[in-house]
Amino acid sequence: RLVAHEGSATSEAKPPETPMPTDRHAQRQGRPMRRMHVEKIFSHLHLVVDRVMNSTRKCEDDEELFEDLCYKRCFLLTNGQFPVRVAPGACWRKTTNSSEAGLSEVSMQSGNCSGYQVGGSRPCPHAPLPSECDENEEMYYGFCYMQCKLLTRGDYSIRKGTNVCCEQEPCMNISRLRVSGVGCSGFGVGGALSEGNKCAHMPERRPLRVVSA
DSSP states (O other): OOOOOTTSOOSSOOOOOOOOOOHHHHHHHHHHHHHHHHHHHHHHHHHHHHHHHHHTOBOOTTEEEETTEEEEOHHHHTTTSSOEEEETTEEEOOOTTOSSOOGGGEEEOOOTTSTTOOOSSSSSOBOOBOOBOOTTEEEETTEEEEOHHHHTTTSSOEEEETTEEESSSOTTSGGGEEEOOSSSSTTSBOOOSSTTOSBOBOOOBOOOOOOOO
16 A cells, blocks of 8 residues: 655646646637637628618519519510510410410510510619619618718718728728717718618619610
C-alpha cells in the first residue's frame, strides 16, 4: 500500500491545468466569430430586402402574366376579339360553347418581340418588375428614404443608415458621418411626394414606361 508522505508525489494524479488565454489571444480567437456573426446578420438582411422587393413585383396594368413573363394583354392587342392568352404568340376567342380552342377561335401572331409576343410599353416580354422609390428618394435595405443629398444640401450624400448620412467614402471613418433624428425624423423621413410617404416606406411607384421612338 502506497502512502503519500510530505514532499513526495501524491497517489492521485491531477489533470494538467489549461493555460488561461491572454487578452490578445482571446481577441484573436473572437474576431472570426464576430466576423461570422456580422456576415450572418447582413446575409439575413439581404434576404429580407429580396422578399420585400419580390412582394412588389408585378406586371403593369396593360399587361398579363403568362409563364412567368409579362405580355401585353391579348384583349388590348386584338381589340377584345381574342381576350385570352394561350401561348406566347397566340390569343383565344374563348367561345362559351367549347372548352377547346379550334383554329377559327385562335389568333396567332408570333415573332421575336413582335406580334403578340410584346410587353406593354416595352418591345419584348419581361419578368415582373419591382416597384421603385419616388424621384426624390433612395432605397436603403428595401425601404425608401428622402435622398441624403437633398436633406443635407449635398454635404452628406451617401446614406449609411436609417438616420445616418456620410460625407464621402470610406464611411467607416465616423468623422465623415452625420446622424439626425430617430425613426421618422431627421434623416429617417420619406420623400412625402404622396400621402402616406412622409416616413420611410416600401417602394410603391411603378417603373417609368418606355416610350417608343
